[in-house]
Amino acid sequence: MGAITIQELTKSYGETNVLKGIDLAIDDGEFLILVGPSGCGKSTLMNCIAGLEDITSGELFIGDDNVTSVNPKDRDIAMVFQSYALYPTMTVERNIRFGLEMRKYPKDEIESTVKDVAKLLQIEHLLDRKPSQLSGGQRQRVAMGRALARSPRVFLFDEPLSNLDAKLRVEMRTEIKKLHKRLGTTIVYVTHDQVEAMTLADRIAVMKDGIVQQFGTPYEIYNDPANRFVADFMGSPAMNFVECIVFEGNLIVESGNQRHEVVIPNTQAVIDSGLETVILGLRPEMITEPKPHAESGYITQMQLGVQVTEPTGPDTLAFGEWNGQEIQARLSPEVGAQAEIDGEVQIQVDTGKAVLFHPQTGARI
Ligand SMILES: Nc1ncnc2c1ncn2[C@@H]1O[C@H](COP(=O)(O)OP(=O)(O)OP(=O)(O)O)[C@@H](O)[C@H]1O
Numbered sequence: 001m002g003a004i005t006i007q008e009l010t011k012s013y014g015e016t017n018v019l020k021g022i023d024l025a026i027d028d029g030e031f032l033i034l035v036g037p038s039g040c041g042k043s044t045l046m047n048c049i050a051g052l053e054d055i056t057s058g059e060l061f062i063g064d065d066n067v068t069s070v071n072p073k074d075r076d077i078a079m080v081f082q083s084y085a086l087y088p089t090m091t092v093e094r095n096i097r098f099g100l101e102m103r104k105y106p107k108d109e110i111e112s113t114v115k116d117v118a119k120l121l122q123i124e125h126l127l128d129r130k131p132s133q134l135s136g137g138q139r140q141r142v143a144m145g146r147a148l149a150r151s152p153r154v155f156l157f158d159e160p161l162s163n164l165d166a167k168l169r170v171e172m173r174t175e176i177k178k179l180h181k182r183l184g185t186t187i188v189y190v191t192h193d194q195v196e197a198m199t200l201a202d203r204i205a206v207m208k209d210g211i212v213q214q215f216g217t218p219y220e221i222y223n224d225p226a227n228r229f230v231a232d233f234m235g236s237p238a239m240n241f242v243e244c245i246v247f248e249g250n251l252i253v254e255s256g257n258q259r260h261e262v263v264i265p266n267t268q269a270v271i272d273s274g275l276e277t278v279i280l281g282l283r284p285e286m287i288t289e290p291k292p293h294a295e296s297g298y299i300t301q302m303q304l305g306v307q308v309t310e311p312t313g314p315d316t317l318a319f320g321e322w323n324g325q326e327i328q329a330r331l332s333p334e335v336g337a338q339a340e341i342d343g344e345v346q347i348q349v350d351t352g353k354a355v356l357f358h359p360q361t362g363a364r365i
């Protein structure tokens, strides 16, 4: 059983508190993605799970076993470090087989495993080389191969694809997803890549300053963010935030000589909050050119001054300002091209799925 239960885990280095009470219950066979800004404690948490760092307080279980003070090698975990260390004097092949030999796997099983893993990671042609003769991305794949050759209870991957080129990265992402489907082993995986996070995860834990801000499915994190930090951190291009005046449960956005009354679904929550202003959170896909069949009661039409456009291929992002705040609209390539020429565009804002935040604390309303 590879479930991981983390209870009130803290980790300090002297006076510096890096992890400030982490509670996570990761199911057996789950693919957990850990995201958060640089320095928020992701690698530290991985090292604590692996047992490479002692924890300051709290408890850690794998399956039913309390492993809080169990030696790393007895935790049955395979890990790929952020700064992957290979044995420099051994060939790639030896690097991959070494752990299996130490664990006394049968010889023919080692042979076939090394072959399978090398094929999966596209490093078959490199098996006789030493690490010093490899590129960064090749080394990273060998490090991955060393972990994947084993059949542990848990895999820990700390940014395992960060050094690969874009194409290989996408291929490896798919291979990892297939592998997880086939093996069903619990995986904790750190990434800075939004697409990796959304596509691989069963659930995502978003961290900031040593605290888990939200733990949920990719759908929940994207559509139902717990606070402004999560909303801002997840999603590319990022969510738009516009300050509004609250008036009788509706939201007023005053921008230059335009005034828009914006209708939102959760009127009562806004009234109950007693706030005079709130922050309206809108994903770029909620700001588009007018759709002919838009019948929802949450549509606001307006004219957006366009400062710059960025064609991405399938659609074009248009940057403008609303109430002094930069917003990004997602337009079709044709409308986007015209908007670039005209310097303005007619848009609709669909607030049917907008989210609201407290203007000072960033908490969800
Ligand atoms: N041995 C140490 N002594 C003191 N502080 C440390 C030590 N190791 C890490 N830290 C601090 O702990 C914090 C978290 O570091 P960690 O490596 O876990 O961040 P991270 O989320 O993995 O960041 P990144 O995305 O850049 O890899 C950082 O502020 C770091 O400086």
Ligand SMILES: [Mg+2]
Pocket: 042, 043, 044, 082, 158
């Ligand atoms: Mg790290």
